[in-house]
Amino acid sequence: MAGGRRKKNFLRKLYSFSCGKASLDEDHSQIGGPGFSRIAFANDPDCFEATNLGYPANYVSTTKYSLATFFPKALFEQFRRVANIYFLVTGCLSFTPLAPYSAVSAILPLIIVIGVTMAKEAVEDWRRYQQDNEMNNRKVKVHRGDATFDDTEWKNLRVGDVVKVEKDNFFPADLLLLSSSYEDAICYVETMNLDGETNLKLKQSLEVTSNLQDDSNFRHFKAVVRCEDPNANLYTFVGSLEYQDQQYPLSPQQLLLRDSKLRNTDYVYGVVIFTGHDTKVMQNATNPPSKRSKIERKMDKIIYFLLFSLVLISTVGSIFFGIATDDDIENHRMKRWYLRPDDTTIFYKPSEAAVAALLHFLTAMMLYSYFIPISLYVSIEIVKVLQTIFINNDHEMYHEESDKPAHARTSNLNEELGQVDTILSDKTGTLTCNSMEFIKCSIAGTAYGLGVTEVEKAMARRKGSPLLYEPDVEEEGHRDNNKPAVKGFNFTDNRVMNGNWVNEPHADIIQKFFRLLAICHTAIPETDDESGKISYEAESPDEAAFVIAASELGFQFYQRTQTNISIHELDPLSGKTVERSYRLLNILEFNSTRKRMSVIVRDEEGKLLLLSKGADNVMFERLAKDGRKFEDKTKEHMHNYADAGLRTLVLAYRELDEDEYAVFNEKFTEAKNSVSADRDEKVEEAADSIERDLILLGATAVEDKLQNGVPECIDKLAQAGIKIWVLTGDKMETAINIGFACSLLRQGMKQIIITLESPEIKLLEKDGNKDAIFKASKESVIHQITEGRKMTSSSDSQSFALIIDGKSLAYALEDNVKNLFLQLAVTCASVICCRSSPKQKALVTRLVKEGTGKVTLGIGDGANDVGMLQEADIGIGISGVEGMQAVMSSDVAIAQFRFLERLLLVHGHWCYRRIASMV
């Protein structure tokens, strides 16, 4: 034991020496500026510098109170209520001789009321503490020096520790991935606890550390990690690794987040970077926003009113008391002799009537304390908890497939549900189920795919014409009988299916098209060992739909390694299935500003290919002059697809020559390796430089399926007089079509469309004069709004629908225009805002809430709806596919949009009535 300690001390000296050297280096490095100052000494948490940094241990406490702070803090919380303060004051006074009754009867109710609420707090906190405890005491293998890994509790981890996490275990802290059981140091991570997404995410370590695959490698492992300060952003990470005197850039690819789970990988090694409350997941934890219902606010007002009348009564009473007391002795004669006013204490002394009156005032305040209904708060609490239980237990709001009941996260908004005036809804994942089906495509100017979308059906219904596509539907049904339907694939066209595409006129383009679908993605194949079937874990349902479609059509993607993508594909010449693998050189990732993703691969012949897919507006402007052969046709098809409520993507490719690629690669790597705030911009710039002169292949169309019962639900809500606004990021045509599909827009409705797509504005945009654009756009928006106002005020029998796009919305939300806009919007039965950003969603919500003063309800499922949910009076999260962020910030979580009907019309109604009749 003693020997071991001495050895340790000795080691520590050595470490501190080496660390000192490291810190010298630090002075020369560029990072370390504000916001990027974190340093972790890998495998060396004991060294002098590391202990000096004072990073917290990995102990996580989510409790509100500690043993010592519980009483003061909880009491403080309690006494923030006016009524409680009042009762405390009277309680204190009741110990004085002023009290008209005994002290116990004044203090007891207060103690009971506060005791009950505090007990509730305490129990909740105790549960949290136990959860924390369980979490903090989980075991993980940590490097103890000498290449031995010992079990230790999570809470003992320090920044810089090297840990080994085994399959199906949670990561104890935010780790930097060093290596895994795989050769190429990849690992699969399930982030269900973070964002609710059940798909596996691929993480990969730097190549330099990927060989550290054994315990023994860590005997002399030393590295320094510099990175950003703790923050709440789950999807960004900027840092660098200094290893063997070389700097390597780090990206989110190498970061394993606490509370996510290691899957499909036997073990990984990692360095602890963020511990305890510094971890991203803890930084993300926010308390549910405290919203107060109208009834509660009203009750506060009533309490104030009661308090005021209490003071008034007491004042009047004490004035009269003073007068009467003053009268009691007149000319040394007692008037009311039976009270013995000659022999009194100060409380009744006629000679000091003013003081007596003042004291009487205090007594009266206590005496009339029954004015303030102290038990009301408790009773309301209890009733609300019961109501929450009713909501949570409602079978009719339980979703069988996802196994999710409704969940009311805050109990104080129950009765507001019955008072909702405006619903602001997201589209994707809320109205639609966010599961995509590959339905149509347009390749080389030819449209394929005969499926009928729901929007088309709705449109056909709307026109009153018999279903044009009826025979096809039957045929499809017939086909489905023969072959089990594949989820996410609803494509029927004999021209391309079963390998028939070989005989089509543009077979080579079709081949490229599907090959692109099979290669350009970030999905991970998972082969079921028994059946040999391959399922895909993709980041977005669109991607999954594409990969599935490609594999159904003969381009089966079956293996992905760090550097290779392998597919089975049909060789048009021999007609046989061949295996081909493509060397993956770069992935230019998708994000919402780029609206496109590309991969650069080298095929087996050594050709360099840039494969790209993206939104139409960004893609068409990047096409090469000779790549626009099918542009018009494709555009036309895409327009049709959009009309049919489909999501479209443009596919294009380009062959690169070696020099060009070399230039790009250098630029791109440099950008990726830079560790600074503008790194993202640099990467984007580099990507931008290569994604040019593309050759158009075609376009895909996937259907965004409506959730069950959405049209009926919206219909009922509209009947109940609730206005529904849809705020979506989709294109206007798609939004309008979805609007029709879910009966938000009806045939008789007059549509007022506000857009900036007019020719004049476009002309101005080409000129590029920003001020002019701004001025003209604003004028145009104002003009359109006033026109709309005129229309709505002139005819009163018709109902109107307002459709506005994101650009116009930006102008319409400006201070001087927004009231005008609101006036127009409230006269319309339904409002659709398309192409709107999350910020705009929140702004619109605030506008409605503050402009109309009515209760607003926000409903959404994605991270982009969080602002809206928090801004609205009630936020409802759909616990669907897009992650848990919306649910985390919501007040009530439901599984499907259609449950909204029951939640609002049944539970809201009940809750409001019951609370009202109880008060």
Add this chain to the structure above:
Amino acid sequence: MNNNGAGSSSGSGDASPARRNSKRPKYSRFTQQELPACKPILTPQWVISVFTLVGIIFVPIGVAALLASNDVVEIIDRYDAVCVPQNMTNDKVGYIQNDAIDKTCTRRIKVPKDMNQPIYVYYQLDNFYQNHRRYVKSRNDGQLRDRSKENDTSGCDPEKTTSNGVPIVPCGLIAWSLFNDTYNFTRGNKALTVNTTDISWKSDRDHKFGDDVFPKNFQNGNLTGGKKLDPNKPLSQQEDLIVWMRTAALPTFRKLYGRIEVDLKENDTITVTLKNYYNTYSFSGKKKLVLSTTSWLGGKNNFLGIAYLTVGGLCFFLATTFTVVYLVKPRKLGDPSYLSWNRNTGGH
């Protein structure tokens, strides 16, 4: 992994654990809010018939109550001012506080109607605040009940002890200010006996005032309040005290003095010889002597009857109004077009 869990449990061939694993809420009629409930809907027929019914019930009750109240014969005689001798009317307080002056006063009362026994004799005081906070609290119930607590005079301020510190029984302002006027009734030459027993609550006699507690040091201070008590009679038998100690809630109150257990005929003249001891002059209160018979509803009180009649009449009125409105301008029950938002869009 959801699949995993479901797969393993279904593999075991047992459906119930699978069900428990799911988050499906448990079924009960309470949580699903399916318990039978009854909620009356206020249809016009319902409302009208309920109002009519209430009217039909209330009006006869009101009439009966009024009749009963009218049957009660009540004689009220105010004597506080009349009993002051002519020469003292400017100094009533001086008169009442002067022990040397004889306080005897004679009143003649004519009986307006036949009065059947028992005839209750009350005294009525006016502007006397028995409900004053200091007054009400100035007593000690323990002392009144229990001999062993004789010395317990807490709460009895300022009539706790005599000037030399001996506890007073019964202590407190209430007992101290006991009403001390006395009445003697004669009809013709014959005295009418006034029964002064059994005028207090039985529970008070049995439980609140002890039969072994005797007045001590009572009214011995330098300021005498009211009546002196017989120190040889236990408190439970001092019924006038018991009646007095049950304090009145209003400044005008009657307290029972006794009962005359003889019928009085119309036009009988009753002579009341009273001792006008009690000082109401300093707080300008009135003193009245009240003789009253009772009916099944108690004493004379028109209020109850009037209240019943008013409510009943109102119900009849509403019932007829509703009937008229219903007949003249009927509207469909539960028609959503009457809802405020529907009306707004439709009406504009």
